[in-house]
Amino acid sequence: MKFYRNTLKNTLATLKISGAIFLLALAIPALAKDVDQKLAVSENANISIDNLRGKVVIKGTATNQVWVTGKLDDKATDFILKADGDNVIVQVKMPAHMNNSFWDHDEQETDIVIEVPKGAKISFQGVSSDIKISNVNNDVRAKTVSGDVILKQLNGNRVDIETVSGDIDTKSINGRISLSAVSGDIKDDGSAGRLEYYAVSGDIDVNSTAEEVVANVISGDLEIRLNNVIDAELSSVSGNVVAKLELNDDGLLEMSSVSGNLDLVLQENVNASVKVDSHAGGRITNKLTDDKVEKAKYGPHSKLSTQAGSGSASVKMSTVSGNVKLHY
Template identity: 45%
Template sequence: MRIIINLCVIALTALSLPSVAGESIDKSLSVDGATNISVENLRGKVKILAWDKSTVAVTGEIDDKAERFIFEKDGAFIKVKTVMPHHMKSSWHEQGSNLTIHVPKHLRLDFQGVSTDVIVEGLTKSTEVKSVSGNIQVNSLSELIEITSVSGDITSENLSGKIDLSSVSGDIYDKASKGRISLKAVSGHLKTRTQANEVFVNTVSGEIDIMMGDVDELVISTVSGDVDGELSLNTNGLIKMSSVSGDINLGFTNDVQASFRMKSNAGGDLVNKITQDKAKHAKYGPSSKLYFATGNGKASVKASTVSGRLKVYKK
């Protein structure tokens, strides 16, 4: 009799064990008042897709080296986590988990990964995604959006709201964004085709390629990276541009009406292809300046460089 009881205990214990390494998973939880979801998967591939159901569903396969898999609700929070050994050493770039997570579109998302490639689509509240070397793709998100990578590339399309995209050495490609967008990189290249009316771009040595619509405010800062941009500057709009040795070429697609103040401090070139006004060189030293106005001059364009080339032109 005791043997039978012990066998039953062992069987029940096995049924209650959490998901383990390499297993397939197909689980769901009712949201039941939850407002936030956190997802942590250190390597592999993860898709997080919005839907209209009131449940969170996880399907796929867990990392072969995972110690356990957590999928639980605690008050307003739902947690999805692949728990890995503390000492992974050189195995970060092995296959890892492959998960698809369907999420109610109104949940706030916090995702963290190391070498995880992640796709996020369709969420309407705040979305925060961080990965070290994995590539990040985000589509059709709105409200508050913060995407961060170290060496992975970031690709975004159809974002709206307050948008912050940043990478160290990875490239950033943005398309059809609206609202307010900030793009930051150290050595990565930045490329955007945006309809945002407030645009902030910062890089150290990476190249910047930006095409914009109607802009209220544009701020560009670069050290040695070159900048090519086009935009339509709204009435009372503001542009601020600065570089150390990088070249900046900015074209206006509308009949821009603004006051221009351009300065070079150590031999840089100032080029004006909008009016006939030319740069004036300092009597002593290598500095120069170029001041002029078009139309009613209500908008403002300010640009400075140390040794780079600043060019403004009519597209």
């Protein structure tokens, strides 16, 4: 009987120690998970990258390999780096089911650097994930919800970027470019090619040599500087648009707003015919020529029709209630 009592005591003591160790383990944050993996790939591989939260830096290099280094999210359940022919997957796997408290924890999030061949096509998807991509000479596509996107030295056929509340910041990118943000700001410096910008409540700030541009804002402001414009369409709902352009002799520029103001600055030797319509009382200020603004006999409508130089290019501007200003 004494033997059984001693055995029971020892068993209970072991259970208490095990339980204490288990509770202590729960109380201590999980250690960061390091990653350092390489994979040989083709120089023009299609690389798909999936990361839920944290920071991801993608760098183009002269080597034909994908090399991932850094730390994985504490919540990560697995890391995948594999290739199937020219298709490469880089994925930080996370739990399938996560409640709201998942986003509140002060834990190690993914922080990795991915080196890829310069000629690779890049596709990135994230949620609360910041992304930085540089030195890639092929297509780049990236989607994130609340993360920021930084692009530098891209020279591919297409660059498609979408974020909801994050900012987009680019420098020296070239190609057919589409940058879209909902509440985030877009800043583009030194781009070239064909460009599309879209923002809802964020601002757009552009300094580009692109010849073809489409830019749309809803309530944010648009400030854009362009050289040698062939075809540009700039529009706003309630935000203001300031455009400083060098318009090609056979170029076409269209600007419109609902209640936002339009401010157009053209080069002094511009050759353009200009037509402006204000439908509900917006003021038109013409400092390009001596022609006067015509006001409707009845109602708030006013318009301007004028010509600078030979008039070979075309400028069309319209607003519902915003003010319009034209000058050199």
